[in-house]
Structure formats: C-alpha cells, structure tokens
Amino acid sequence: MEEKRARESHTIMNELVLPNDTNTFGNLMGGRLMYWMDIAAGMAAGKHCNAPSMTASVDNLSFKNPIKLGNIVHIEAKVSRAFNTSMEIFVKVWGEDLLHQYRYESNEAYFTFVALDPNGKPRPVPHLIPETPEEIRVYDGALRRRQLRLILAGKMKPDDANELKALFFAAEES
C-alpha cells in the first residue's frame, strides 16, 4: 500500500465571522464552526486518500474561547493517522483579531473520516508517515483514541482495547 507524509494533507482554511454566523452574544455559533471544521477535515482526508470520504465520528469538542464578530477564523487540519479504511484528522482552530493584531486558540478536535469506493463501500487508504515531533505525538496517541471511540460506538469490546488498557494500568502503577 502507498504511503503519504502527514504534511501532504495539511489544510488551512480561513473564514470571516459575519453577522449571520453569530449567536445572540455576538460570537461565532458553535454549529457554524463545527461545519467549517468538518469541511477542513474532509479536505485533509481527501488530500491523503484521493477518494471521496465521509465523516464517521468527531471526538469531544469543547470550546476554549469564543470567536468574535469581525474576527478571522483560522482552521488547520492534517491527517494524524491512517488505519485500514479510516483516517483520523487533527483539527485546530484559532481566532484572529486583525485590528488589535493577535491570535487566540479557540478549540481543537479529532475527526474520523472513512474513504469510500465507487459503490459507497469503505476502501483502503495509504499509510501515514509522521515526521515532525507534533505529528509523531498525535500519531502515537491515535490508537488509544481510536479504541475509545470504537468502544463508545459499540464497535469494539473494552477487553480488546490493549493500548487503552495499558494507559490505565500504567497510571495505576505510577
């Protein structure tokens, strides 16, 4: 199977928060941001597998800081690990205040996309090669996150989640 470097899927997407994107507090609505994050993740997945792909799941998404009306939404997405037919994509979001010239973290999340063949069935994806320390860090944690999300989706037995169990046993021993 073909291999691809993590950086080949790097995707940057910018949006401007307009009045129609905001809630009654004048901040970007969470749902709108999730929509944009899903698009950025989908583009990164597409760059990695060069095939149509579908969102299978999104891991816990919590909002650190709201993004204000008139600010720029800066979204970066990159495939963090590829499995058989699925890919985990790490998405990070910042707000950017152009008037006062500063950028602030908004949130981050892991998306899982599944590549599909012309019949809409899952198809194999290239392996991923992480290179930078950050790419290696998220790559190394991906097996545990995959096991947790598959257990929560009822698609894996907790007993089979070896990497996840090792994390808890290591925590107990220390």
Ligand SMILES: CC(C)(COP(=O)(O)OP(=O)(O)OC[C@H]1O[C@@H](n2cnc3c(N)ncnc32)[C@H](O)[C@@H]1OP(=O)(O)O)[C@@H](O)C(=O)NCCC(=O)NCCS
């Ligand atoms: C995602 C989907 C294609 C998976 O199909 P499926 O018949 O469950 O296929 P499988 O059980 O063979 O799983 C295929 C891959 O999806 C992964 N997967 C399935 N459910 C998952 C979940 N809830 N979270 C993470 N990964 C999941 C499996 O781990 C597997 O990955 P692998 O091949 O790398 O090991 C199917 O569930 C689906 O079409 N869901 C709806 C997607 C959708 O409508 N998205 C929103 C609009 S884009």
